[in-house]
Amino acid sequence: MGHFFTHLFAEVSPTYANLIHADFQSIIDHHGVLDEKLKAVFTAYVALAPAEKTEVQQAYNNNSSIEQICNNVIKPAKFSELPVSIQDSLKALYGSKGALYSMLTAKDDYDAIKNRCGSLKGHFEKFREQNKLSVCPFCGMENLLTDYDDAKNEYDHYLSKGDYPFCSIDFNNLTPICDYCNKSGNKGQKDIPFEPRSNPQIQAELYYPYSSAFPDHNIQLTINATDTDLSEIDTWTLSIECIPAANTRRKTRWLEIYNIESRYKAKIAGDSYQWKDRIVSKHSLRCKKNNVPFADFKDDILDDFATPLKWNNGVLMKCFDEFIMNDPNCEANLDGIIII
Numbered sequence: 001m002g003h004f005f006t007h008l009f010a011e012v013s014p015t016y017a018n019l020i021h022a023d024f025q026s027i028i029d030h031h032g033v034l035d036e037k038l039k040a041v042f043t044a045y046v047a048l049a050p051a052e053k054t055e056v057q058q059a060y061n062n063n064s065s066i067e068q069i070c071n072n073v074i075k076p077a078k079f080s081e082l083p084v085s086i087q088d089s090l091k092a093l094y095g096s097k098g099a100l101y102s103m104l105t106a107k108d109d110y111d112a113i114k115n116r117c118g119s120l121k122g123h124f125e126k127f128r129e130q131n132k133l134s135v136c137p138f139c140g141m142e143n144l145l146t147d148y149d150d151a152k153n154e155y156d157h158y159l160s161k162g163d164y165p166f167c168s169i170d171f172n173n174l175t176p177i178c179d180y181c182n183k184s185g186n187k188g189q190k191d192i193p194f195e196p197r198s199n200p201q202i203q204a205e206l207y208y209p210y211s212s213a214f215p216d217h218n219i220q221l222t223i224n225a226t227d228t229d230l231s232e233i234d235t236w237t238l239s240i241e242c243i244p245a246a247n248t249r250r251k252t253r254w255l256e257i258y259n260i261e262s263r264y265k266a267k268i269a270g271d272s273y274q275w276k277d278r279i280v281s282k283h284s285l286r287c288k289k290n291n292v293p294f295a296d297f298k299d300d301i302l303d304d305f306a307t308p309l310k311w312n313n314g315v316l317m318k319c320f321d322e323f324i325m326n327d328p329n330c331e332a333n334l335d336g337i338i339i340i
C-alpha cells in the first residue's frame with residue numbers, strides 16, 4: 001500500500017498498473033474486490049484539484065506517523081476531513097468494513113497475504129518473543145496468550161479504523177490487547193486523541209504503545225483506606241500516579257481510555273480478601289511456626305511482585321501488599337490473627 005500511494009502522489013501522470021508493486025500483484029489477482037476498491041481510490045484521486053491532492057497527501061503522511069500523533073506533534077486526519085469526492089472510496093478500502101480489513105479476516109484471502117507477507121499469528125509470536133511479560137500491555141491485569149497457544153489475542157486499532165484513513169493495516173497502529181481492554185465501555189472504538197474528554201476539540205497526548213522513549217517510566221498505585229477490608233468499594237480510594245510526573249497528561253488519557261481506575265478498584269474490592277489470606281497464611285508459616293523475623297518476612301512479601309507485569313494482576317497485588325505491609329500496625333495485626 002505504501003508503494004501504491006507513494007507513486008500515486010509522486011508521479012505527474014500516474015497509471016493504475018504502475019502503482020501495484022510486483023509483490024502485491026498476487027494478492028490483487030486473488031482479491032478482486034481489493035483491485036476494484038484500489039481503482040476507485042485511484043480514479044477519485046486523479047480527478048481532484050491540486051490543492052485537494054495536497055490535502056490527501058498530507059493526511060496520508062500524518063496518519064502514517066502514529067508515534068508523532070501520540071506525541072501530539074501531528075494531527076491525524078479523519079475521513080470526514082478529506083475532500084468529499086474521495087471519502088467513500090477510501091472508506092471502502094481502509095474503513096471498518098473496508099476491503100483491506102475484510103481481506104485480513106476472510107480465510108481464503110488471508111491465506112493469499114500470509115503466503116506473501118507472513119501471518120498475524122506469526123507477528124503475535126514475534127511480539128511475545130520480544131515481550132516476555134505475561135500481561136496485557138494496556139491494563140497490566142489480564143494474561144495474554146503465549147506464543148505456544150494455537151490462538152492469539154485480538155489486535156486493537158489504536159487509532160480507530162472507523163475514523164482515520166490509511167492506518168487500518170499499519171502495524172505501528174496495531175497491538176495485541178486483552179478482551180476486557182478492547183470491549184465497548186473500556187477502549188472499544190473510542191476516538192482516543194479526542195474523546196472521551198471535557199473538550200474533545202483539543203488533541204491529547206497519548207502513550208505510543210511501541211515507544212522506547214520512556215525506559216524509566218513507572219506507574220505508582222496507592223490504596224488509601226483505614227481498614228484492610230476493601231470489599232466496600234466506596235470507603236477507600238486508589239491513587240494512580242506516574243513517574244516522572246512530566247508524563248501525567250499521558251497517564252490521565254490512559255486512565256480515561258481504558259477505564260483503568262474503575263477496573264482496578266473493582267478487582268481489588270473483589271479479590272483482595274484472597275490476597276490478604278495469602279499474607280496471613282505466609283506469616284503464620286514463616287513467623288509463627290518458623291520464627292522468621294518480621295522484617296525479613298516483610299521484605300519477602302514486598303519482593304513477591306517486584307516485577308509485577310510478570311503476574312496476572314501483579315500490579316494490583318503489589319500495591320495491596322504495600323498497603324498491608326507498610327501499615328505501622330501490620331506486625332501487631334498479623335500477630336493477633338488466630339489461624340484455625
Ligand SMILES: [Zn+2]
Pocket residue numbers: 136137138139140141142177178179180181182
Ligand atoms: Zn488489558
